[in-house]
Amino acid sequence: MGQPRSGAIVGVSDHGGWAVLVTVAGDGTLLDRRRVELVDEGLPKLPLRILGVAIRECPRLPPTTAERIRNYWAQNRADSVMCREALAGAAESRGWSVHWYDAKRVLDAACDALHVEDLDAHFLQVRRSIGPPWGKDHKVAMAAAIVAAKARQR
Numbered sequence: 001m002g003q004p005r006s007g008a009i010v011g012v013s014d015h016g017g018w019a020v021l022v023t024v025a026g027d028g029t030l031l032d033r034r035r036v037e038l039v040d041e042g043l044p045k046l047p048l049r050i051l052g053v054a055i056r057e058c059p060r061l062p063p064t065t066a067e068r069i070r071n072y073w074a075q076n077r078a079d080s081v082m083c084r085e086a087l088a089g090a091a092e093s094r095g096w097s098v099h100w101y102d103a104k105r106v107l108d109a110a111c112d113a114l115h116v117e118d119l120d121a122h123f124l125q126v127r128r129s130i131g132p133p134w135g136k137d138h139k140v141a142m143a144a145a146i147v148a149a150k151a152r153q154r
């Protein structure tokens with residue numbers, strides 16, 4: 001892959017109070033990966049300008065608070081929805097674009113964005129170059145950031 005451009009996209013794979021962040025350049029080059037505590041005061045900083053963030057789509061909850069309280073399925077998802085909406089709001093307040101991704105389709109979308117048939121080979125190369133940890137959350141977050149970066153270039 002080529003040299004990174006002047007901006008980057010951060011892919012987020014969130015899990016309640018923590019998330020895996022994978023930052024890529026517009027051409028799909030891995031720039032950074034890390035796990036962060038979302039409730040921690042000292043979040044990491046990167047030496048380049050962040051242009052956007054890719055966040056997993058939220059499930060659709062019932063429209064009213066009363067309906068959400070009565071609905072057990074919604075009760076169990078409301079915290080993750082609020083967390084993602086808070087991440088999106090924080091990103092927008094910094095002037096970053098927010099790209100919502102479907103976790104079930106993002107790997108295929110990243111293949112299309114990179115014009116490759118085998119994303120696993122790409123991820124294996126990344127894993128070999130940086131070492132562990134490199135798990136499913138890293139792959140999903142990187143794929144989401146790649147898709148968002150390519151969409152931004154269009």
